[in-house]
Amino acid sequence: xxxxxxxxxxxxxxxxxxxxxxxxxxxxxxxxxxxxxxxxxxxxxxxxxxxxxxxxxxxxxxxxxxxxxxxxxxxxxxxxxxxxxxxxxxxxxxxxxxxxxxxxxxxxxxxxxxxxxxxxxxxxxxxxxxxxxxxxxxxxxxxxxxxxxxxxxxxxxxxxxxxxxxxxxxxxxxxxxxxxxxxxxxxxxxxxxxxxxxxxxxxxxxxxxxxxxxxxx
Amino acid sequence: xxxxxxxxxxxxxxxxxxxxxxxxxxxxxxxxxxxxxxxxxxxxxxxxxxxxxxxxxxxxxxxxxxxxxxxxxxxxxxxxxxxxxxxxxxxxxxxxxxxxxxxxxxxxxxxxxxxxxxxxxxxxxxxxxxxxxxxxxxxxxxxxxxxxxxxxxxxxxxxxxxxxxxxxxxxxxxxxxxxxxxxxxxxxxxxxxxxxxxxxxxxxxxxxxxxxxxxxxxxxxxxxxxxxxxxxxxxxxxxxxxxxxxxxxxxxxxxxxxxxxxxxxxxxxxxxxxxxxxxxxxxxxxxxxxxxxxxxxxxxxxxxxxxxxxxxxxxxxxxxxxxxxxxxxxxxxxxxxxxxxxxxxxxxxxxxxxxxxxxxxxxxxxxxxxxxxxxxxxxxxxxxxxxxxxxxxxxxxxxxxxxxxxxxxxxxxxxxxxxxxxxxxxxxxxxxxxxxxxxxxxxxxxxxxxxxxxxxxxxxxxxxxxxxxxxxxxxxxxxxxxxxxxxxxxxxxxxxxxxxxxxxxxxxxxxxxxxxxxxxxxxxxxxxxxxxxxxxxxxxxxxxxxxxxxxxxxxxxxxxxxxxxxxxxxxxxxxxxxxxxxxxxxxxxxxxxxxxxxxxxxxxxxxxxxxxxxxxxxxxxxxxxxxxxxxxxxxxxxxxxxxxxxxxx
Numbered sequence: 071x072x073x074x075x076x077x078x079x080x081x082x083x084x085x086x087x088x089x090x091x092x093x094x095x096x097x098x099x100x101x102x103x104x105x106x107x108x109x110x111x112x113x114x115x116x117x118x119x120x121x122x123x124x125x126x127x128x129x130x131x132x133x134x135x136x137x138x139x140x141x142x143x144x145x146x147x148x149x150x151x152x153x154x155x156x157x158x159x160x161x162x163x164x165x166x167x168x169x170x171x172x173x174x175x176x177x178x179x180x181x182x183x184x185x186x187x188x189x190x191x192x193x194x195x196x197x198x199x200x201x202x203x204x205x206x207x208x209x210x211x212x213x214x215x216x217x218x219x220x221x222x223x224x225x226x227x228x229x230x231x232x233x234x235x236x237x238x239x240x241x242x243x244x245x246x247x248x249x250x251x252x253x254x255x256x257x258x259x260x261x262x263x264x265x266x267x268x269x270x271x272x273x274x275x276x277x278x279x280x281x282x283x284x285x286x287x
Numbered sequence: 288x289x290x291x292x293x294x295x296x297x298x299x300x301x302x303x304x305x306x307x308x309x310x311x312x313x314x315x316x317x318x319x320x321x322x323x324x325x326x327x328x329x330x331x332x333x334x335x336x337x338x339x340x341x342x343x344x345x346x347x348x349x350x351x352x353x354x355x356x357x358x359x360x361x362x363x364x365x366x367x368x369x370x371x372x373x374x375x376x377x378x379x380x381x382x383x384x385x386x387x388x389x390x391x392x393x394x395x396x397x398x399x400x401x402x403x404x405x406x407x408x409x410x411x412x413x414x415x416x417x418x419x420x421x422x423x424x425x426x427x428x429x430x431x432x433x434x435x436x437x438x439x440x441x442x443x444x445x446x447x448x449x450x451x452x453x454x455x456x457x458x459x460x461x462x463x464x465x466x467x468x469x470x471x472x473x474x475x476x477x478x479x480x481x482x483x484x485x486x487x488x489x490x491x492x493x494x495x496x497x498x499x500x501x502x503x504x505x506x507x508x509x510x511x512x513x514x515x516x517x518x519x520x521x522x523x524x525x526x527x528x529x530x531x532x533x534x535x536x537x538x539x540x541x542x543x544x545x546x547x548x549x550x551x552x553x554x555x556x557x558x559x560x561x562x563x564x565x566x567x568x569x570x571x572x573x574x575x576x577x578x579x580x581x582x583x584x585x586x587x588x589x590x591x592x593x594x595x596x597x598x599x600x601x602x603x604x605x606x607x608x609x610x611x612x613x614x615x616x617x618x619x620x621x622x623x624x625x626x627x628x629x630x631x632x633x634x635x636x637x638x639x640x641x642x643x644x645x646x647x648x649x650x651x652x653x654x655x656x657x658x659x660x661x662x663x664x665x666x667x668x669x670x671x672x673x674x675x676x677x678x679x680x681x682x683x684x685x686x687x688x689x690x691x692x693x694x695x696x697x698x699x700x701x702x703x704x705x706x707x708x709x710x711x712x713x714x715x716x717x718x719x720x721x722x723x724x725x726x727x728x729x730x731x732x733x734x735x736x737x738x739x740x741x742x743x744x745x746x747x748x749x750x751x752x753x754x755x756x757x758x759x760x761x762x763x764x765x766x767x768x769x770x771x772x773x774x775x776x777x778x779x780x781x782x783x784x785x786x787x788x789x790x791x792x793x794x795x796x797x798x799x800x801x802x803x804x805x806x807x808x809x810x811x812x813x814x815x816x817x818x819x820x821x822x823x824x825x826x827x828x829x830x831x832x833x834x835x836x837x838x839x840x841x842x843x844x845x846x847x848x849x850x851x852x853x854x855x856x857x858x859x860x861x862x863x864x865x866x867x868x869x870x871x872x873x874x875x876x877x878x879x880x881x882x883x884x885x886x887x888x889x890x891x892x893x894x895x896x897x898x899x900x901x902x903x904x905x906x907x908x909x910x911x912x913x914x915x916x917x918x919x920x921x922x923x924x925x926x927x928x929x930x931x932x933x934x935x936x
Contacts, residue, residue, distance in 0.1 A: 092752060093684035111688045112724055114752040117827040119910055120903060142681060142786055144751045
């Protein structure tokens with residue numbers, strides 16, 4: 071596990087959003103990643119919350135500012151306002167509730183409607199520890215991810231399985247995209263403020279990255 | 288029939304008994320030899336500043352022989368009786384003793400805000416003297432509200448949550464009648480919930496896979512839920528707004544209903560039939576949804592109060608007048624919407640007067656509000672996006688993750704048997720509770736029962752996450768589901784606007800917080816502007832769940848009660864009365880909560896101005912206030928703001 075670092079000591083700040091239906095485990099993925107905590111009783115997220123953690127990616131310190139959003143439709147208008155400026159997204163569903171996977175398509179639409187088209191998206195099937203209750207097959211999800219050009223991983227916030235990997239992968243891919251873009255433009259990436267104005271590159275970039283890095287549990 | 292107040296001396300008890308005793312061991316409590324009384328009408332809570340005691344006093348009814356004379360009297364009890372059976376006579380005899388014991392003990396208790404001196408409690412005699420022999424509050428409740436508003440612990444510290452239900456001027460008899468009627472209504476709502484659940488479960492496989500892919504399916508359900516029996520309401524709304532989109536919407540929905548079978552799989556049709564089949568309740572829920580349409584209705588005229596009042600008071604001629612009015616309103620604007628209302632009319636008679644008056648009231652408010660268009664939009668949108676099945680799912684997700692803070696405050700529920708808990712869970716279709724102990728399963732199941740009923744009662748809002756946070760404290764002190772439901776419904780009359788999809792309610796609230804900060808502290812406000820945070824979105828959560836996430840269970844109840852008292856005062860029109868003797872002379876306001884929120888931001892002004900350079904940081908600060916707020920200081924500051932700013936906001 072990468073070392074937790076001081077808040078202000080970073081080369082990049084990337085804004086990442088966690089989206090998906092209510093109760094799929096977004097808040098626990100976040101608390102597992104940023105504080106290594108998990109709670110069965112974590113309360114529903116009202117509006118948005120966020121947490122940060124810095125990790126090392128390719129010799130650079132990347133600070134991830136991860137926004138955890140309310141899952142319920144009702145809060146969509148508020149939460150979608152926070153999509154703005156996001157360069158990465160983890161679109162979470164619950165592998166034991168098929169309906170949360172069905173809704174992924176709507177979430178994706180929503181996300182793409184509010185963010186730069188080049189945002190790095192990872193489809194995350196959470197609660198993979200509940201093997202006996204599985205309702206969404208890995209193959210189905212993988213196929214969907216390929217079709218939609220997103221990354222894919224199955225995780226378990228409870229067992230701390232793949233959580234680190236999922237976030238790290240997203241951050242790494244964002245970094246790749248940003249670096250490449252920076253080279254093209256000749257910009258100094260370190261000077262970019264707050265991650266909000268980072269252009270993560272053209273659609274092709276993301277696709278290329280995606281093909282190289284798709285993985286699953 | 289004898290009325291009694293039950294006071295829940297939760298904290299006190301806990302403290303006195305010491306934590307070495309398990310929460311479940313209540314039988315030895317000295318203070319509580321008194322009956323636990325079945326049905327309460329008003330529940331009162333009080334906050335004692337000195338000890339931080341929380342007293343919830345339940346206005347309860349004890350039905351016993353011999354209690355009938357004198358039109359009822361008010362008394363209060365420490366509630367922790369293990370027996371759960373009311374014997375009013377005993378209770379009466381014991382009042383004085385109970386009071387003595389309770390009060391003498393309080394002196395030795397400590398709390399986080401123990402140093403903040405509060406006024407002393409009223410003695411039972413004084414408390415009783417607030418009521419006339421027929422169970423009415425004297426002087427329209429002014430004195431009573433004064434006590435609650437100032438956060439003083441007295442037995443007269445009325446829980447305003449219940450006051451939402453009853454007119455301050457109501458007599459015991461009237462309240463009894465309302466209670467009976469409302470119980471039936473709640474039972475009907477529950478029955479519908481069970482029917483729907485059954486259908487959904489029977490077709491769960493289809494549902495599960497079809498889910499939201501088959502949107503018509505779920506849409507049908509929700510639309511039908513909303514439209515069945517709502518003709519009057521819809522028409523009322525339409526007449527209010529006089530806009531055709533609404534008509535289209537409703538007509539569409541009824542068309543959908545008719546053709547549901549063609550478009551969708553069978554279960555949706557079945558569902559719609561189930562929902563459709565109950566006439567009276569539909570009207571009720573419909574009325575509610577109408578009501579909710581006006582964002583600014585707030586609590587100035589809440590249906591339960593108005594309804595009960597009118598239902599009780601209205602003579603025949605009143606009713607007829609009401610009916611006429613409502614019919615006229617409907618016919619004016621809703622041709623083609625009356626097909627099913629005709630069959631329902633006979634059943635609805637008693638409700639109609641209320642109906643009409645509400646619609647009329649709303650018309651006015653709506654016109655003022657000018658947001659009917661967005662409302663319409665939101666309505667249709669919400670129906671497209673969410674449905675009863677979704678709500679059912681989310682309610683269960685939230686119910687099982689409700690925390691256990693309440694356990695220390697609700698002895699009898701903490702003691703619930705495993706069997707009873709499992710039975711209730713099964714009856715409401717709650718599963719996936721393996722990790723919970725029986726009392727929490729029971730709590731979760733009650734949450735499900737009431738929240739689900741609420742989605743039928745108020746289909747425009749349905750269920751929104753955060754509502755379980757609001758209900759949990761209420762069911763912790765109110766052990767009867769029907770009473771708890773109506774408490775919650777009364778509470779939601781104002782709170783529901785925060786959950787509207789179109790965000791009109793929440794934005795209005797945030798806007799007021801922003802205004803308060805601007806008026807009070809222009810320096811801070813400028814800083815917020817620089818950070819583009821002047822919209823105060825960082826207090827969003829506080830507004831939506833009324834500090835529930837920031838304050839402890841007990842503190843939350845303290846705050847809510849005072850906030851409710853203000854709202855009750857406004858509702859009762861006691862705004863002009865002299866509040867001169869009250870602490871800080873703050874006039875009652877509908878928005879005390881918002882003043883409190885502004886106060887807690889202002890308490891951190893230095894930190895915000897000097898240390899924070901983005902909205903994110905302020906939001907993080909606000910989200911990390913849990914456990915760091917002193918509720919009495921918050922209220923003092925809030926009252927201070929009210930005094931200075933109420934005429935500017």
